[in-house]
Amino acid sequence: MNVNIMNVDYSTKIPNNVNLSADRQVLKALEGWHPGYIDWWQDMGPDGFQQSLVYLRTAYSVDPRGWAKFDYVRMPDYRWGILLAPQEENRVVPFGEHYGEPAWQEVPGEHRALLRRLIVIQGDTEPASVEQQRHLGKTAPSLYDMRNLFQVNVEEGRHLWAMVYLLQKYFGRDGREEADELLRRRSGDADSPRMLGAFNEKTPDWLSFFMFTYFTDRDGKMQLHSLAQSGFDPLSRTCRFMLTEEAHHMFVGETGISRVVQRTCEAMKAAGIDDPADVNRVRALGVIDLPTIQKKLNLHYSLSLDLFGSEVSTNAANAFNAGIKGRYHESQINDDHRLQNDTYPVLKLVGGEIVRVDEPALTALNMRLRDDYTQDCVKGILRWNKVISTAGYDYRLKLPHVAFHRAIGEFKDVRATPDGVLIDDATWSRRKDEWLPSRGDGDFIASLMKPVTEIGGFAPWISPPKVGIDNKPGDFEYVKIET
Ligand code: BYC
Numbered sequence: 317m318n319v320n321i322m323n324v325d326y327s328t329k330i331p332n333n334v335n336l337s338a339d340r341q342v343l344k345a346l347e348g349w350h351p352g353y354i355d356w357w358q359d360m361g362p363d364g365f366q367q368s369l370v371y372l373r374t375a376y377s378v379d380p381r382g383w384a385k386f387d388y389v390r391m392p393d394y395r396w397g398i399l400l401a402p403q404e405e406n407r408v409v410p411f412g413e414h415y416g417e418p419a420w421q422e423v424p425g426e427h428r429a430l431l432r433r434l435i436v437i438q439g440d441t442e443p444a445s446v447e448q449q450r451h452l453g454k455t456a457p458s459l460y461d462m463r464n465l466f467q468v469n470v471e472e473g474r475h476l477w478a479m480v481y482l483l484q485k486y487f488g489r490d491g492r493e494e495a496d497e498l499l500r501r502r503s504g505d506a507d508s509p510r511m512l513g514a515f516n517e518k519t520p521d522w523l524s525f526f527m528f529t530y531f532t533d534r535d536g537k538m539q540l541h542s543l544a545q546s547g548f549d550p551l552s553r554t555c556r557f558m559l560t561e562e563a564h565h566m567f568v569g570e571t572g573i574s575r576v577v578q579r580t581c582e583a584m585k586a587a588g589i590d591d592p593a594d595v596n597r598v599r600a601l602g603v604i605d606l607p608t609i610q611k612k613l614n615l616h617y618s619l620s621l622d623l624f625g626s627e628v629s630t631n632a633a634n635a636f637n638a639g640i641k642g643r644y645h646e647s648q649i650n651d652d653h654r655l656q657n658d659t660y661p662v663l664k665l666v667g668g669e670i671v672r673v674d675e676p677a678l679t680a681l682n683m684r685l686r687d688d689y690t691q692d693c694v695k696g697i698l699r700w701n702k703v704i705s706t707a708g709y710d711y712r713l714k715l716p717h718v719a720f721h722r723a724i725g726e727f728k729d730v731r732a733t734p735d736g737v738l739i740d741d742a743t744w745s746r747r748k749d750e751w752l753p754s755r756g757d758g759d760f761i762a763s764l765m766k767p768v769t770e771i772g773g774f775a776p777w778i779s780p781p782k783v784g785i786d787n788k789p790g791d792f793e794y795v796k797i798e799t
Pocket of ligand 1: 511535624628629682
C-alpha cells in the first residue's frame with residue numbers, strides 16, 4: 317500500500333498514518349488493547365455526557381497548514397488515532413554522545429530501558445489528567461467551556477494511544493505489559509497511583525482546570541519539545557505532532573484565566589470597589605477575587621515545577637548523553653550540543669541560603685528546562701495583568717519563587733514564602749492559608765460552580781470568550797447534551 321504520511325487512513329479500526337494495515341502484529345496488539353481503553357474511557361473518562369454530541373476537532377492530516385476537521389461526535393466514537401509527523405530525510409541525532417549520527421529508526425539496544433521509562437512516564441500523565449478532570453463537565457460554566465474540556469480530554473486520550481503505539485511497536489512483550497499498566501494505574505489511588513506527583517492531585521473546580529491547562533500542560537509542552545529532539549526518530553515524530561494539539565490546551569488555560577480575571581475586574585468596577593484585596597466584598601458579587609486567583613496560581617505553578625525533577629540529575633544527563641532527550645529548541649541553540657565542558661547556574665540551598673551555583677551543564681538539564689518553562693509561563697501573567705491594569709486596578713499577579721511549596725528537588729525540605737524568604741515550620745503553618753487555597757477558598761469557589769447549559773449562556777463568574785471555536789458565533793450549540 318502506498319502510504320500518504322500527510323493524510324490519515326481512517327479505513328482501519330485505528331486511524332493512522334503509519335501504515336498499520338501492513339503491520340499485522342502491531343495492529344493486532346493495538347486492537348487487543350482497544351477494548352480495555354474503551355472500558356477505561358467509560359469508567360474514568362468524562363462523567364456523564366458520553367452520549368452527548370460534542371463539536372470536536374479530529375485530526376485528518378499531519379500537515380501543519382490544515383490538519384483538523386470539526387464535527388459533532390459522541391466521545392466514545394472519537395477516532396483516536398496514531399499520528400506521526402512526517403519523517404525528515406537524513407535526520408541525525410541532534411545532541412549527546414551520538415551527535416551527528418543518523419537518527420535511529422529502531423530502539424538502540426543500550427538505551428532501551430531509559431527510553432522505555434521516559435515513554436511510560438509521558439504516557440502515564442495523559443490518562444491521569446483525564447481522570448483528574450472527569451467530573452468537571454457537570455459544572456461547566458458554558459457549553460463552549462464544556463466542549464473545550466472534552467476536546468482536551470479526547471486529545472489526552474489520543475496522546476496515550478501515541479505512547480502505547482511506541483511501546484507496542486518497539487518494545488515487544490514488556491512494551492505490551494507497560495501499555496496494560498497505563499490503563500491500570502489511577503490518579504490519586506492509594507495502591508496504584510499515577511507516576512508523577514501533580515497527576516495525583518485533585519482538579520476540584522474550573523479555576524483549577526484553567527490553571528492546570530495553563531501550567532501543567534505547559535510542562536507537557538516543554539517535555540514534549542525535549543522528547544521531540546530525540547535521536548529515536550519515531551518518538552521525535554510522535555511528539556512533534558502531539559505539540560500541534562497541545563497548543564489548544566494551553567490556550568484554554570490562558571484564555572480561561574483571562575476571562576475569570578476580566579469578569580472579576582468588571583464586577584468590581586461596576587460595584588465601585590477600589591481595593592481588589594477586599595475579598596469579602598468582591599466575593600459577595602459572585603466572582604472570584606484576585607487574591608484567591610493568585611493562591612490557585614501559586615499552587616499549580618509549584619506543583620508543575622516539581623514535574624521537572626531534581627535540578628541536578630544524573631538521569632537527565634544520561635538521557636541527554638544517550639541522545640534520547642534533548643533541550644528545549646535544541647537545534648536552535650548555538651553550542652557543541654554535547655555539553656561536556658559547560659556549566660549552568662543552578663539555584664541551591666547552601667548553608668541555609670538560596671544561592672546560584674555553577675553546576676556541570678549536563679547534570680543541570682532539568683534546571684535549564686525549568687528555567688525555559690518559567691520564561692514561557694511569564695507571558696500569560698503579563699496578559700492577565702494587562703486585563704487588570706486596563707480595568708484601572710493596581711494589582712499584579714505573579715509567579716511565586718521556585719523555593720515555594722516544593723516536594724521535589726533542592727527545596728523540598730525547606731519552607732519558603734512566595735517571595736523566596738526561608739521560614740520555619742511554625743510560620744509556614746500559621747501563614748500558609750495566605751499563600752495557598754484554604755478550605756474556605758475551595759468552598760467559596762465550589763459554591764460558584766453551577767452549570768450553565770443554555771446555548772450562549774455563561775456563568776456569572778467568567779466572561780464570554782472573544783471568539784468562538786472554529787469561528788462559530790456566540791450562540792453556537794457546542795454540545796448537544798440530550799440527543
Ligand atoms: N513525581 O533525577 P530525578 C504532560 C522521580 S506532562 C514523582 O530528580 P529525572 C501532560 C524520578 O522518576 C509531561 N516522582 O528526575 C500535562 C526518579 O525516580 P527513579 C510528562 C518524581 O528523572 C498535562 C527520581 O524521582 N512527561 O505531558 O531527571 C496533561 C529521581 O529523579 C518526580 C515527562 O515528564 C515527580 N514530580 O526527571 C497531560 C517526560 N520527579 O527513576 C499531559 C518524561 C522526579 O529513581 N519524564 N521523580 O525511580 C522525564 O523526562 C523525567 O522522568 C522527569 C524526572 C522530568 C519526570
